[in-house]
Amino acid sequence: EVKLVESGGGLVQPGRSLKLSCAASGFSFNDYWMGWVRQAPGKGLEWIGEINQDSSTINYTPSLKDKFTISRDNAQNTLYLQMSKLGSEDTAIYYCTRARSRIMDAWGQGASVTVSS
Amino acid sequence: DIQMTQTPSSMPASLGERVTISCRASQDISNYLNWYQQKPDGTIKPLIYYTSNLQSGVPSRFSGSGSGTDYSLTISSLEPEDFAMYYCQQYDISPRTFGGGTRLDLK
Numbered sequence: 342e343v344k345l346v347e348s349g350g351g352l353v354q355p356g357r358s359l360k361l362s363c364a365a366s367g368f369s370f371n372d373y374w375m376g377w378v379r380q381a382p383g384k385g386l387e388w389i390g391e392i393n394q395d396s397s398t399i400n401y402t403p404s405l406k407d408k409f410t411i412s413r414d415n416a417q418n419t420l421y422l423q424m425s426k427l428g429s430e431d432t433a434i435y436y437c438t439r440a441r442s443r444i445m446d447a448w449g450q451g452a453s454v455t456v457s458s
Numbered sequence: 459d460i461q462m463t464q465t466p467s468s469m470p471a472s473l474g475e476r477v478t479i480s481c482r483a484s485q486d487i488s489n490y491l492n493w494y495q496q497k498p499d500g501t502i503k504p505l506i507y508y509t510s511n512l513q514s515g516v517p518s519r520f521s522g523s524g525s526g527t528d529y530s531l532t533i534s535s536l537e538p539e540d541f542a543m544y545y546c547q548q549y550d551i552s553p554r555t556f557g558g559g560t561r562l563d564l565k
Contacts, residue, residue: 386502386545386547386559388553388554388555388556390553391554401553402553403459403553436502442507442508443490443507444507444508444549445494445504445547446507448504450501451500
């Protein structure tokens, strides 16, 4: 069974950093593109970015490129999202995704991030 | 960035009804259009990829069509579990933008 489990969410103060992790299991992690999507309270889905199998290609939505960094550790079957200079606008549920044939075909349950003092 | 416009934003419907949700891209996306379903508990499920291809396990009452900039998702006969949020997403060019979503409510 394909499983994606996000961790590392929580309450963080404005201006601080936070790193989310996504533990993958049930498939060959290093064969897939992976990505992150977020959803602010009461809002729609926002694509954050994606990373290819060997980390040689990483794409971001332009407005988040300077704040967020996507990385992966294929030996640990783990995807990461490093977030910096967080503001209230970054309060959201963050979803880890797997991509195959140009669709995000597996999703985690999401990690909640709240930015507040 | 490619802008994705979904209509309607909400739609009341009845069990057994046939419904269609539309999605328009700001430029030709060469059929790289996906559909997702989000349940109230936040769970997100992929439904259709490349305009009209059903993901494994998705019931045949779901179908997708379109080309160029205009796409649609049709549910032929609504079941209770179909009342949810639906999002389109273009996968032609990065960033892989989503539509604003359509909430399908029980009338």
